[in-house]
Structures are given as structure tokens and as C-alpha cells.
Amino acid sequence: MKRSKKFSLLALLAAIMVFTAACGSGEPAKGEGKGGNEKAELEGSVVIDGSGTVYPFMAKMAENYMTNEQEGVSVEVSRAGTSAGFKKFLVKDGTDFNNASREIKDEEKTEAEKLGIEAHEMKVALDGLTFVVNKDNDWADDLTQQEIVDIFLAEKDKKKWSDVRSDFPDEPIKTYGPNENHGTYEFMFEKILEEKALPEKINLQQDYSTLVDLVSKDKNAIAFFGYGYYASNKDKVNAVNVDFGKGPVEPKVETIAEDGDYAPFTRPVFTYLNKGMAKEKPQVLDYAIYTMNNSQEVAKETGFAPLPDEDVKATVEALEGLK
Template identity: 40%
Template sequence: MKKWQLFGTTVVGASLLLGACGGGNAGSGSGDNAKGEVKGDGSSTVGPIIEKLNEKFAKDNQDVTVSNGTSGTGGGFEKFLSGSTDFSNASRPIKDEEKKKLDDKGIKYDEFKVAQDGVTITVNKENDFVKELTKEQLKEIYSGEAKSWKDVNPKWPDKEIKAYSPDQSHGTYDFFTEEIMDKGDIKAEKNADTNVIVQSVQKNEQGIGYFGYNFYEQNKDKLKEVKIKDDKGKLTEPTKKTIQDGSYALSRPLYIYTNEKKLKENKGFQEFMKFILDDKGKAAEDAGFVALPKKDYSEQQDKLKDIIGKESDNKDSDKKEDK
């Protein structure tokens, strides 16, 4: 399978997600009789997790086709609102205005957490002076108040900062705006494609950028990670442990929002959601993210059962008793 690539607002569809053509043994999956088409869109951060999940899911669920796009968290919610998708991936919680629009249309939805992420701040590999930043210093940089590194710290060189950011279609942009900017404007070179941000920081010695932890993990030989002080002045660093337990200053959950009516009606969709939670974050780890604590997946499995009913679980129990 070709390497996962993200193309900003370009939809990445069923050609990447092989739900209809897995080559596993028929009858070996939990959804032996499951059929259907499942469509998703949204966060380019969550996208690689969905692909990893579907690579596994496809092996035993040949009659279920799962497709996914990466038009960004905001773009994904627009498609979710229009009814053209069954689930929407998000790298931030749903906004109040998005909730209202869904409510006005009579669309009931459910929120599931799929993994944990840490927004990682990086600078150019040749930058030998920026090792840590406070949230206030980040705000100075991304508000445009600090024009040079010397403006951030008098001990640093008087060289113009080149700041890079995801654009407004990204949940990562919204998260950063909320956590760092106090909802103020981000003044930086923005791009829909996270890979372009990575490359921009890599090429510019005065560059600084931010994105999901997996992008840093994939490019840590080319970039330098910056530690961040939390609100109490404690220095934090993004690691799997600190991201999972939330002690890293810029930790965040990653979400899947499901259309409840479509979930109840589509057996294939039910099986895919059960598979996601049964996986307990293994696919997320494979994609370079961090699994949630196991109890979080267990709690959400119970939530899913309450939504779709326990009929399928009773069938699974009958099979186990017959063995």
C-alpha cells in the first residue's frame, strides 16, 4: 500500500482505504454478515489513524467499504452537517456553533475519542538557542508582536522569525488559537498541507512551526522539538507518556463524531466503530500517535453498545457458547 500522504483540503477517498477489497479469511471477523458503505471526512491529523484502522478492518470485512477524506476538521463538519458523511474526524472538540447547526437540522451525533495527541512546536535543526518557550512567548511570536528572536529573548540573535501555521481549516489551528492565542489572530504563513509546514521549517533556519506529534515523529531527524512551559511554569516535553497522561502542556484528544441515525441503521458502520474501540489505540500508535488509557476505550465500548443496542453482542456470546 502506498505511503500515507495528506493533501490539505483535497479529499482522500476510497482508493486509499481498502474496506471493500481486503484479503482476509471470510467469516473470521466479528462482522461476518456486515455489509454497507461508510463515509468519513475531517481532520488530516486523524486521517492516518483511520487508514491504519481500515487496513486491519478490511481483512475480515470484505463487504464493508470505508472511505475517508481529509478536508480538515472544519471542512469535515461541513460535510457532516450536509449529511454526505457518516462520521467526522476532528482534532478539536465540536464548536457550539457547529452543535447548533446540527441541532437545527435534527442531526443527533455522538462523540468518541480515538487517540491522544500533543501539538508539537519545532524549529530548524540548525537553531541552537531555542530550547524552550513559554506559552506567552509563543503568543508573542504568532501574534506578530515579536518580529525577531531578540524580541522574544534579549540573549537570542536579532534575526527575523519565520512563523508557519496550519490554516483555518485545521482543528490544530483552532486548538492553538484557543490554547495559546486567547482566540486572537495568528499572524504567520498558513498552509492547508501540514507536510508543507514541516518542509518550510526544515528549509528556513529562522523557522518555527507546530503540528501533531506524529508529523514530528516522522521528521525528527530533520527538525528540533521545543519544550513548553505550562501555566504553572513547569517545563513539559511531548513524549508518549506525557501526551497520554495529559501532563504535556499542549496535549489534546482526537475525536470521531458519528451520525447516530446512520450508525443505528448501518451494520457495516456499527462493525467499523466497534473495531475502532476494540483496537484500543494500536492503530493510533502505528500511525505515530498515542493510545488513550485503556479504561477510556472500555467506557466508550459501553457507550457504543447503548447507542446501537446489544443484539450483536448477544450473537457474539452465542457463538462463544457454541464453541
Template identity: 40%
Template sequence: MKKWKYVSLTAVLGSALLLGACAGTSNEEAENSGNSAQQKENGEGQITGSVMGDGSSTVAPITEALVEEYAAVQPNVQVSVGVSGTGGGFEKFIAGETDFSNASRDIKEEEAAALKDAGIEYTKFEIAYDGITVVVNSENDWATDLTIDQLKKIWIEDGTKKKWSDIDPSWPDEEIVYYAPGTDSGTFDYFDEIILDGEDLVRSAQLSEDDNVIVQGVVSDKNAIGFFGYAYYLENKDKLKAVSVNGVEPTNETIENGEYIPLSRSLYVFVNDGKVKENKAFFDFMKFSLENAGDMAEAVGYVRLPDEKYEEGLKRLEELK
């Protein structure tokens, strides 16, 4: 397989990610993907078809890496993945428009009920761990370690124009500038549940489903603060600072062992059970994904699950077949 190392995340944040066939791979790549060069020459194990997904921009970098690797193994399968945010992805999943839906949070009760009403049975697969990372401008040398209470005071709307000095009198008497994921984002939903406790996010926040917009916003203003998935911080760590939360810095280790609480979370792919059964290409892509999700998660900056969790996922997928 290709040696991925914090691949660029920008390309996956357009209206859709469309990766088809990649002609010609090395014998080593083919072997690593479970197909020998001779098998490919003879056309053995090759399938055709199409697969459609949508959903979380946080999960998108993992999917992008998987789709590119899969195209080298099954060049006649077209995998198309949109990036509408977790909520937007579930809307398409409920409408039957997609085979799978990427999500950076668990499914909501109303979404599960809508799927039931639509007659769609589904299965949830956990694919990686993430830590929502709060970031500030690289020139910010005051708000480098925040408590949960301080995060609440910063982010919850209270009818005032907040300054850093309102959070701590020793901090600058400058107005805070906010950047955050859009309301269709699972990252927004998770932050809302854990930090906002259902209260309104500050109304002055600039919202975007494109995490790179948040990066650029924070980079451009020394009084800015934002949050997004851990991988986006790793890709941009030379431009901005990650904030420690309750004294704990987000790292692969602290995210995996649960020390980075309460902002550690799981990332998911939800699949349409019926489409797994009727679409050989979809089953094959999901099998490939679960076999390689750990490596791809690490490659793009997230944290892999224990191997047994991927094995459990593969068993559930086989049962769906």
C-alpha cells in the same frame, strides 16, 4: 494484525483516503481480527456496504491504519475518508454527507446548534491523546525551550516583522518565518484558544491543511517555526527539533500524564447516531475502530487512552444500535 511502526502519514493527506478490499490475509491476521480462516472461507460474518467520513488531518493517520486493517476483515465494505480539516469535516457532517467526522478539538457551540437544526443526533468518541508539538529547524540551537509567554509573543500579530532577537536579545537578529495549520484545522483552533487567546495569528504565517507542507517549510529554513500533531513530529524527528514548553518536552509519557500542558489534548470521532442504526457496515466499522484504536494510535505515534475509556465507548456504541 500488521505490525505498524510510525507509518508514513503522507498518503492520508490527499483530497480523500479511499481504501477498499484487501484480498487474502494470514490466518493470524484473521484470528486477531475476530474471524477465523474457516469463517472467511464460508463467508460467515461477512457484510457489505459503504462508510463515509471526513475531518481532521491529525486524526487521519489513526483512521488510515484502522481502515487498512478493517479491509482485511471485511473486504466487501468500502470505507472512504476525506481530510478537510476538523472544521471542514464538521461542515460535511452537518450537511449529512458523512457518517462520521474526525476532530482534533471538541465541537463548537455553533456546530452543535447547526446539527440540532439539521435534525442530526450525534455521539462523541474519544480515541487517543495528542500533544501539539512546536517545531524548529534542526540548526536552531537557541529557541529549544519556550515559555507560554514567549509563544504568545512569537505567534500573536502585533503589526511588526518579528525577529528572534525581539523574543530574546541573545538570539539571532533574523526574521522569524512561520508555518501553521490552516484555519479549518482543529489544531489551529486549539492553538488559537490556548496560546493566542483569540488574538490574530501573525499575518505572515504560511498556512496549510497539509501538515507535510509545514514540515517541509520548517526543514527548509533555519529561522522557521511551526506546529502540528505529535505524530508528524515523530515521523520527521530526524529532520527537525521539538521545542520544550515551560521546560517539558512532548513525549508519550508527558502527554498521557498531563505534564505537557497546556498543549496536550484529546482526539475524537463524532458519529451520526441515525446512520449507526441504519447502516450495519458503519456500526461494524466503528466497533472495530474502538476495539483497535489504542493499538493504531500507538502505532502511528499518538498516545492510547486507558482501556476503560475504549470499553465505555463500545458500550455507548452498542446502546446506539
């Protein structure tokens, strides 16, 4: 009798285990939506070019999407620069997205209209223009906003470090930055220097990696680019803290915000979606929505300040409306 009861109990436990497994844990498996709904498996390509500043963010996003979301989709991310990227975006059968560290210009909007391209703006994160110096530079830990402007314009005879402050070395300042293909150059020219032309002596480069290498080898160098790129090269260069009038502010995710202490040098960064491509290629729209839904997490991972929740929600709702 005892043996029979023991057998019945074991059978009951086995039945419960089978029922539980059949019901599942409540968590959707890969390829399923919330509530267990199967998500369509997509395939094809998504082609992205543009800003070198936005590149680390978008490259990480693409990696996550192909690994965790849609293994059958190939997301190709390049970094020609914002302006050069728009030239690839604003052509027949151009790129699906253009990353940009500035807003689209009026003349680019006009070109889009001529071609019948609807460029849908997606703000993805916030970035801080960061000024970096050589690791052996032990004097320019902080500079005022005006001193930075004077250095890059070589105004008021600010050609040597000692011209900036008398206790700085009597050595020539070497200035570096990204070239005209980049939205970062345009932000510096338009917003920081108030459209005053950079002198010919500044060394402008296409690749940010080249800028990092040049500064790391030149004790008297100073360069500018986005915070995200500095964050991934902290072992090679130092960031300058900037005094906007209330004491030096360190560029970091916590200060780079529209109302943060680093706000004068803060800017939004974008990607622009070709709405026509989104309608023709379901993977393109799916990637756009995935990007916004995961933008805050990836921003923090790649050296950007995340957008507020309400901004992300509004953009996702607009993209969902394209379905």
C-alpha cells in the same frame, strides 16, 4: 504380534490427531468471533473526512480493518480539516464519520438538530500541540510557554529571534501554522493564545505536509501542529521542548496525557459518528466499535497517547447500545 501392536499404536495416534484437528486450537479463525461463532461478513462503504491531525490514526485504523476484519468493506478516509469536515458531515447523505481535533461547536450542534442528525462523540486518543523548527536551528531547543505565545502573537516586539533571547540570532522569525479549517488552529487560538488574533504575517496552510516542507527549508521558521504529524516527520524537523514553569518538557507519548508534564498543550481528539448512518449501514457501526476496541494500539503506532481503559470501555458500551 509385534507388528499388530505397532499398527494399532499408529492407528491410535492418527485418531488422536484427527480429533485434535476437529476440535481446533481454541483460537477463532478469521471471520469467527470468540467461542468460534461465525462473524457476519459485511460489505459496502464507510466514508470518513475531517481533521488532518487525526488522519494518520484513522488511516491506519481503516487499513487494519479492511485487511484483518472485513475485506468486503471499503473505508475511505480524507482530511479536509475539522471545520471543513463538519460541513460535509452535517448535510443530507453526508459522511459517516467526521474526525475532529476539537469538540463539536454549539452552532454545529444546532445545524445537526435542524437536519435531524444525531452526532455521537467518540474520543479516540490524546494529542499534544507540537512546535517544530528547522533541523539547522541550534538555538531554540527549548522555549517557555510565554515565549511561544509572544512569538506567534509578535507581541513585545518579538519579531526577531534575538528579541526572544539576546543570544539568539539577529534574524527575523518566520511563523507557520494550519489554517482556519483545522481544529488545531482553533485550539491554538482559543486555548494557547486565549483568543488573541494571530498577526497577518503568519503563514497559514491547508496541508500539514506543506508546513513540514516550508519549515524544513527555512532556518528561521517555527510552526505548530499535532504531535502525531511531527512523529512521522522527525527526519525533517525538530520539536521544541516547552518549559511550563518546571523545566523543559519534551513532547512525546509518555508526557502527552491529561495529567502528564505536557498537559497544558495536550488535547483529546475525536471522531463523530452519524448515528443514523450507523443504523442504516451495519458496517458503519461495526467500524465504530472496531475503532474503539483497537484505539489504544493504533494511537501508540501513530504518535498519539492512548486513552485510559475505562474511557475506551465506556465508549464501546455506548456503541454496543446502538445495535
